[in-house]
Amino acid sequence: MPPANGVxxxxxxFGTTDAYVGxxxxxxxxxxxxxxxxxxxxxxxxxxxxxxxxxxYTAAPYxxxxxxxxxxxxxxxxxxxxxxxxxxxxxxxVGPDNGLFTYATTRDPVIAVVxxxxxxxxxxxVSYTFHGRDIFAPAAAHLAAGGRxxxxxxxxxxxxxxxxxxxxxxxxxxxxxxxxxxxxGNAITSIGPLTWEGDTLILSLYxxxxxxRGAGGKASPLRLTATRVQVRVADQTLRGIHHTYAEAAPxxxxxxVGSHGHxxxxxxxxxxAQALNLQPGNPIMLAx
Amino acid sequence: MPPANGVxxxxxxFGTTDAYVGxxxxxxxxxxxxxxxxxxxxxxxxxxxxxxxxxxYTAAPYxxxxxxxxxxxxxxxxxxxxxxxxxxxxxxxVGPDNGLFTYATTRDPVIAVVxxxxxxxxxxxVSYTFHGRDIFAPAAAHLAAGGRxxxxxxxxxxxxxxxxxxxxxxxxxxxxxxxxxxxxGNAITSIGPLTWEGDTLILSLYxxxxxxRGAGGKASPLRLTATRVQVRVADQTLRGIHHTYAEAAPxxxxxxVGSHGHxxxxxxxxxxAQALNLQPGNPIMLAx
Amino acid sequence: MPPANGVxxxxxxFGTTDAYVGxxxxxxxxxxxxxxxxxxxxxxxxxxxxxxxxxxYTAAPYxxxxxxxxxxxxxxxxxxxxxxxxxxxxxxxVGPDNGLFTYATTRDPVIAVVxxxxxxxxxxxVSYTFHGRDIFAPAAAHLAAGGRxxxxxxxxxxxxxxxxxxxxxxxxxxxxxxxxxxxxGNAITSIGPLTWEGDTLILSLYxxxxxxRGAGGKASPLRLTATRVQVRVADQTLRGIHHTYAEAAPxxxxxxVGSHGHxxxxxxxxxxAQALNLQPGNPIMLAx
Numbered sequence: 001m002p003p004a005n006g007v008x009x010x011x012x013x014f015g016t017t018d019a020y021v022g023x024x025x026x027x028x029x030x031x032x033x034x035x036x037x038x039x040x041x042x043x044x045x046x047x048x049x050x051x052x053x054x055x056x057y058t059a060a061p062y063x064x065x066x067x068x069x070x071x072x073x074x075x076x077x078x079x080x081x082x083x084x085x086x087x088x089x090x091x092x093x094v095g096p097d098n099g100l101f102t103y104a105t106t107r108d109p110v111i112a113v114v115x116x117x118x119x120x121x122x123x124x125x126v127s128y129t130f131h132g133r134d135i136f137a138p139a140a141a142h143l144a145a146g147g148r149x150x151x152x153x154x155x156x157x158x159x160x161x162x163x164x165x166x167x168x169x170x171x172x173x174x175x176x177x178x179x180x181x182x183x184x185g186n187a188i189t190s191i192g193p194l195t196w197e198g199d200t201l202i203l204s205l206y207x208x209x210x211x212x213r214g215a216g217g218k219a220s221p222l223r224l225t226a227t228r229v230q231v232r233v234a235d236q237t238l239r240g241i242h243h244t245y246a247e248a249a250p251x252x253x254x255x256x257v258g259s260h261g262h263x264x265x266x267x268x269x270x271x272x273a274q275a276l277n278l279q280p281g282n283p284i285m286l287a288x
Numbered sequence: 289m290p291p292a293n294g295v296x297x298x299x300x301x302f303g304t305t306d307a308y309v310g311x312x313x314x315x316x317x318x319x320x321x322x323x324x325x326x327x328x329x330x331x332x333x334x335x336x337x338x339x340x341x342x343x344x345y346t347a348a349p350y351x352x353x354x355x356x357x358x359x360x361x362x363x364x365x366x367x368x369x370x371x372x373x374x375x376x377x378x379x380x381x382v383g384p385d386n387g388l389f390t391y392a393t394t395r396d397p398v399i400a401v402v403x404x405x406x407x408x409x410x411x412x413x414v415s416y417t418f419h420g421r422d423i424f425a426p427a428a429a430h431l432a433a434g435g436r437x438x439x440x441x442x443x444x445x446x447x448x449x450x451x452x453x454x455x456x457x458x459x460x461x462x463x464x465x466x467x468x469x470x471x472x473g474n475a476i477t478s479i480g481p482l483t484w485e486g487d488t489l490i491l492s493l494y495x496x497x498x499x500x501r502g503a504g505g506k507a508s509p510l511r512l513t514a515t516r517v518q519v520r521v522a523d524q525t526l527r528g529i530h531h532t533y534a535e536a537a538p539x540x541x542x543x544x545v546g547s548h549g550h551x552x553x554x555x556x557x558x559x560x561a562q563a564l565n566l567q568p569g570n571p572i573m574l575a576x
Numbered sequence: 577m578p579p580a581n582g583v584x585x586x587x588x589x590f591g592t593t594d595a596y597v598g599x600x601x602x603x604x605x606x607x608x609x610x611x612x613x614x615x616x617x618x619x620x621x622x623x624x625x626x627x628x629x630x631x632x633y634t635a636a637p638y639x640x641x642x643x644x645x646x647x648x649x650x651x652x653x654x655x656x657x658x659x660x661x662x663x664x665x666x667x668x669x670v671g672p673d674n675g676l677f678t679y680a681t682t683r684d685p686v687i688a689v690v691x692x693x694x695x696x697x698x699x700x701x702v703s704y705t706f707h708g709r710d711i712f713a714p715a716a717a718h719l720a721a722g723g724r725x726x727x728x729x730x731x732x733x734x735x736x737x738x739x740x741x742x743x744x745x746x747x748x749x750x751x752x753x754x755x756x757x758x759x760x761g762n763a764i765t766s767i768g769p770l771t772w773e774g775d776t777l778i779l780s781l782y783x784x785x786x787x788x789r790g791a792g793g794k795a796s797p798l799r800l801t802a803t804r805v806q807v808r809v810a811d812q813t814l815r816g817i818h819h820t821y822a823e824a825a826p827x828x829x830x831x832x833v834g835s836h837g838h839x840x841x842x843x844x845x846x847x848x849a850q851a852l853n854l855q856p857g858n859p860i861m862l863a864x
Contacts, residue, residue, distance in 0.1 A: 005609065007605055009598060009602070011595070014471065015471035016304070016330070016331050016592070017329065017331040017470070018343065018468075019328045019343040019347040021327075022297060023346070023347045023350050025326045026326065026351040027350050029324065030350070030351065033293070033294075033352070038602065038605065038613075040598035040599075041592065041593065041595045042592070043592050046471065055595040056595075058595055058599070059595040059598055062603050062709065063606065064602070064606040064609070067602075075557065076534070077532070078532025078533060078534050079532070127545075127546075127547045128545075129532055129533065129544070129547045133547065182596075183590065183591035183593055183594055183596075183622065243654065244653065244654025244655070244704035244705055245653070246654050246655045247654075257703075257704075258703075258705055258706075259710075269651065303759035304592070304619050305617065305758070306631065306758045306759055307587075307616045307617045307632075307634055307635040310617060311616075311635045311638050313614045314585070314635060314639040314643075317583055317612065317639070318640040321581070321582075325614075334760055364822070365820065365821070366819065366820025366822050413771075415833075415835045416820035416833075417820055417834055417840075418835030422835075
């Protein structure tokens with residue numbers, strides 16, 4: 001486990017029209033006055049655990065080692081779903097046990113999990129509807145202030161996990177899905193991570209559903225010649241995988257490797273998700 | 289008065305499409321470099337003092353003692369309304385004298401108030417339209433850095449206060465109103481604070497309008513048997529007051545004690561405010 | 577160049593529905609753990625460089641000397657547009673070389689510019705689509721931590737600049753444009769900066785396009801008698817320039833000097849931009 005660095009990232013579906021996020025921060029600062037708080041996103045659609053899990057996967061690797069990631073998208077609040085904290089070699093994660101941490105802990109695997117049960121690391125009155133404030137914020141504060149994971153409760157041997165990213169390879173065809181559309185209308189897909197090696201793209205498969213069912217989550221990466229690939233999405237065929245938006249004419253669609261390392265569908269200077277009416281879950285197919 | 293802890297909460301109706309909030313923070317950091325800033329909410333509807341007062345009431349108790357709450361929802365900027373700072377046993381509050389601090393200072397009463405008049409605790413050029421930046425931010429910075437309340441201006445003996453929360457008891461009926469609908473569509477009502485004691489609910493009355501008109505703001509709390517209560521709201525009758533969303537079937541309405549300690553109308557996994565078209569000011573009635 | 581004070585302001589068009597801003601902050605805190613981060617605005621309309629440049633112009637003067645302003649509105653990401661950092665006597669600015677810093681550096685001129693080329697002040701893998709994270713955040717962190725501008729890359733002798741604010745004087749007529757409409761519906765115009773001297777308004781001309789074309793950017797300020805001025809905007813004639821909203825009856829339009837020191841069109845307690853359908857670029861004329 002890494003020593004805590006005092007940084008806490010916050011990821012919720014609380015929005016910004018109420019004072020819920022500010023209240024969580026109040027609780028943290030009351031217990032860890034030196035904590036430094038970074039908002040990851042609070043506009044996750046209500047109860048959309050998958051989207052939050054995707055955002056955490058994209059952002060967590062950029063934080064310094066020893067960061068505490070506090071994530072509260074919690075449709076099961078007040079039910080028997082367990083409140084948990086966990087550690088990897090790089091970071092701590094605190095939140096409900098509903099799969100939020102699945103993708104962030106695929107490459108950087110979980111080494112310890114506890115259930116948040118200790119009364120001294122909860123508020124005195126725990127509500128039935130706001131565990132972000134009453135249970136998760138105090139636990140995150142404890143870890144950020146250098147407290148031990150094991151102080152927070154008894155160890156757990158399992159965690160709820162979301163299904164792997166949809167990514168299936170058959171012959172010379174790769175099938176995936178749109179995972180997320182961002183503010184600019186870029187549609188980020190499950191086809192990734194991709195890295196450039198000259199004009200060749202290396203597709204790692206450790207996040208793939210197919211591999212998940214196979215040999216211990218391992219598979220040789222796939223090598224693609226970027227210019228030869230054909231991408232099919234929403235009745236469009238796009239030729240080649242590009243480096244950057246400007247490789248298409250203004251207003252034109254293209255497929256490129258986005259900043260998350262995943263295949264993205266974008267429009268140079270426009271909004272691809274709107275133009276093609278793309279939504280999370282839409283299929284994408286790649287012939288190579 | 290508590291010693292300042294360096295934390296400043298910010299609550300405004302400035303929104304996030306301009307740079308007004310960032311400019312206030314700039315002024316604070318120029319005068320109190322070690323201040324730690326926490327956004328409570330900036331999406332208060334323009335000039336909605338009541339909503340801001342409600343949000344501050346819900347969040348302030350969770351901050352560490354010695355926090356400065358800077359609240360700027362200020363329809364009267366540039367008129368004769370007074371800029372003020374005040375202290376309770378727990379916290380400081382800075383903003384326009386228009387009732388913003390009413391509910392946050394009901395349980396934790398005001399012990400000193402000053403009018404913000406000292407030129408050395410204002411910017412050199414005070415605009416007529418942005419006192420958040422020119423008067424309130426410097427005052428908050430002064431307090432957060434450990435400066436004295438009395439440095440900021442002459443004492444005042446009165447403060448503008450909003451009417452108490454609507455909460456009237458007749459026979460075995462309690463009448464209240466929707467105060468606020470949150471991002472999830474939960475409708476938070478004026479019926480509170482409520483605390484659980486086994487299956488019994490204790491309703492404190494210190495915030496009630498009725499009590500406000502009576503014997504010094506005091507009244508014995510009311511004891512309710514949660515399962516026997518009937519709630520009437522928007523032509524619906526709901527039976528019982530619940531602990532948590534999951535006590536209703538998915539998609540079903542219920543009444544519960546929300547995280548603010550007030551009676552809430554919610555839908556398990558849905559949006560009650562939308563389903564019933566609930567707005568602040570709508571009546572709610574409780575038979576017990 | 578001022579010594580860095582550890583404060584970094586952030587201004588982007590990234591919005592708040594993704595984790596892009598949080599990821600930039602992660603990169604900063606990994607390299608400058610003591611940096612204090614202030615959000616200026618992330619709701620700049622996608623790729624609207626002018627609006628971002630205007631917001632930075634209004635906010636930057638309020639930050640303490642030695643602040644680093646990190647601004648990423650970057651339609652040219654992945655093209656040959658240069659990534660830059662620059663210094664004035666008061667502050668540092670980091671972002672793409674597309675004119676973002678034009679208005680913030682008119683009164684407080686640029687004294688040094690470098691192109692961001694050093695590999696040790698970039699992330700190891702620089703993407704083609706997110707230089708905010710990979711190039712600009714590490715550079716801002718370097719400066720905020722006290723690093724030298726010259727460490728970041730070779731000096732540049734020129735910078736892209738936006739056109740000056742539209743502001744032309746002919747006889748006793750001043751022509752300008754709406755620059756920005758804010759959350760409250762105030763329409764902020766290019767006619768400014770204006771300062772009060774009793775009932776007289778002093779209009780400085782250093783930002784004017786006309787002056788820009790003339791004698792080294794200098795011109796004597798203009799003196800206006802506020803009560804005699806007539807303002808023409810969207811077929812309305814408004815008499816006089818006022819100090820504050822409350823000088824008009826509730827619901828009535830007025831012209832006033834806003835908090836940015838520019839002429840603003842506002843409605844007392846209402847939304848002028850909506851009432852007159854005002855947009856950036858709409859003409860405004862002032863007869864004095």
